[in-house]
Amino acid sequence: MGRVGVLLLNLGGPDQIEDVRPFLFNLFSDPEIIRLPIKGLQKPLAWLISTLRAKKSQANYLQIGGGSPLRKITEAQAEALENRLTEIGKQVQVYIGMRYWHPFTEEAIAKIKQDNIRQLVILPLYPQFSISTSGSSFRIIEEMWKEDPTLRQIEYTLIPSWYNDPGYLQSMADLIAQELDQCSNPDQAHIFFSAHGVPQSYVEEAGDPYQREIEECTRLVMKTLNRPNQYTLAYQSRVGPVEWLKPYTEDALEELGSQGVKDIVVVPISFVSEHIETLQEIDIEYREIAEEAGIANFHRVPALNTHPVFINSLAQMVAKSLEEEPTTFDQVTHPVKNMKMYPQESWEWGMTTAAEVWNGRLAMLGFIGLIIELVSGQGPLHFVGLL
Numbered sequence: 001m002g003r004v005g006v007l008l009l010n011l012g013g014p015d016q017i018e019d020v021r022p023f024l025f026n027l028f029s030d031p032e033i034i035r036l037p038i039k040g041l042q043k044p045l046a047w048l049i050s051t052l053r054a055k056k057s058q059a060n061y062l063q064i065g066g067g068s069p070l071r072k073i074t075e076a077q078a079e080a081l082e083n084r085l086t087e088i089g090k091q092v093q094v095y096i097g098m099r100y101w102h103p104f105t106e107e108a109i110a111k112i113k114q115d116n117i118r119q120l121v122i123l124p125l126y127p128q129f130s131i132s133t134s135g136s137s138f139r140i141i142e143e144m145w146k147e148d149p150t151l152r153q154i155e156y157t158l159i160p161s162w163y164n165d166p167g168y169l170q171s172m173a174d175l176i177a178q179e180l181d182q183c184s185n186p187d188q189a190h191i192f193f194s195a196h197g198v199p200q201s202y203v204e205e206a207g208d209p210y211q212r213e214i215e216e217c218t219r220l221v222m223k224t225l226n227r228p229n230q231y232t233l234a235y236q237s238r239v240g241p242v243e244w245l246k247p248y249t250e251d252a253l254e255e256l257g258s259q260g261v262k263d264i265v266v267v268p269i270s271f272v273s274e275h276i277e278t279l280q281e282i283d284i285e286y287r288e289i290a291e292e293a294g295i296a297n298f299h300r301v302p303a304l305n306t307h308p309v310f311i312n313s314l315a316q317m318v319a320k321s322l323e324e325e326p327t328t329f330d331q332v333t334h335p336v337k338n339m340k341m342y343p344q345e346s347w348e349w350g351m352t353t354a355a356e357v358w359n360g361r362l363a364m365l366g367f368i369g370l371i372i373e374l375v376s377g378q379g380p381l382h383f384v385g386l387l
């Protein structure tokens, strides 16, 4: 057996404030994030939205020190995983491939080639699969594989999602229990799972398994926790004009407040590191909404980061995956039958409901409106909440 590697996939985040706009441009250039029916519109629209959104997004990053902690945390996770793998007798090199910022997935793959890795485990740091996250990363890797015969000589296995892994569930339950025990009346506190949202159409039209995996994951975390607390699942971080998975976090908080709930413990469930949506959105924005709704005691469970039980669970998944038969990307970029990744034949003008909806949306926004917005800073994108 030749050299062995693990490729950790993650989203990436701006390291400093100047990175915010180009980071947003990369994000909105991804057809798995904004699904446009015409390829040629993707880059101009990404340029427009990233330029218009940059100010608001920068203000949020400034509230958490001017950049995302994601790179440092992911590096610490990679190092901890490598050490744990060594302890269990596996000599493995761990690489980090971010989708929208440094170190990019392309850079990681170049190093993997250079280091002459013969066997590779591809492990997204997203517990649940979504077309918009793991799916998008798998797609660009698949494209690199198709174009490069040297890469095709690497044997690889891929772990599409691991929301039901017992070690992961245990580490989540441990952190929740610790936070509950800081409440004055631990059994009375309401556990509030806040998952990152996706547009409803991903689940309903494109067959994204994300919602099902999130629901199953929260159920399993509660089972592992084995406490009598009530719990709620809601979805945060909606952007843009379309409907996202419901209930929205802000609505669910208000509802709990009106029911007289006084203590909540918020659990970020779709991401394993601290990042802008835990440190800014939950800790600042949602805390304020909760307090205004009368929820006096707002607790938040920290992200897993380098929790030893969690790192060990990743090491065990890698060790198990190394024993498995090598796979092919097609098996994995389509973990669910009939799930629609981009590009697809049916994403043609007027051919599908999705395309029709987009035709309507684009017509509705209108390029004139976009120009008004650019010049005045006020217009349709403000109105629909993209900015």
Ligand SMILES: C=CC1=C(C)c2cc3[nH]c(cc4nc(cc5[nH]c(cc1n2)c(C)c5CCC(=O)O)C(CCC(=O)O)=C4C)c(C)c3C=C
Residues within 6 Å of the ligand: 011, 012, 013, 014, 027, 032, 033, 034, 053, 057, 068, 069, 070, 126, 130, 132, 133, 196, 197, 198, 199, 239, 270, 271, 274, 275, 276, 277
């Ligand atoms: C499982 C987690 C995530 C899903 C699912 C997801 C889908 C998704 N996101 C956007 C738009 C944006 N996401 C942004 C930042 C961001 N997204 C995630 C995770 C998921 N996104 C993380 C962890 C981060 C932050 C990284 C960091 O800097 O720490 C942003 C930029 C920030 C902002 O301006 O608000 C946007 C925009 C869409 C449209 C989408 C599903 C289609």
Ligand SMILES: [Fe+2]
Residues within 6 Å of the ligand: 196
């Ligand atoms: Fe996101």
Ligand SMILES: [Fe+2]
Residues within 6 Å of the ligand: 237, 277, 281
């Ligand atoms: Fe956000």
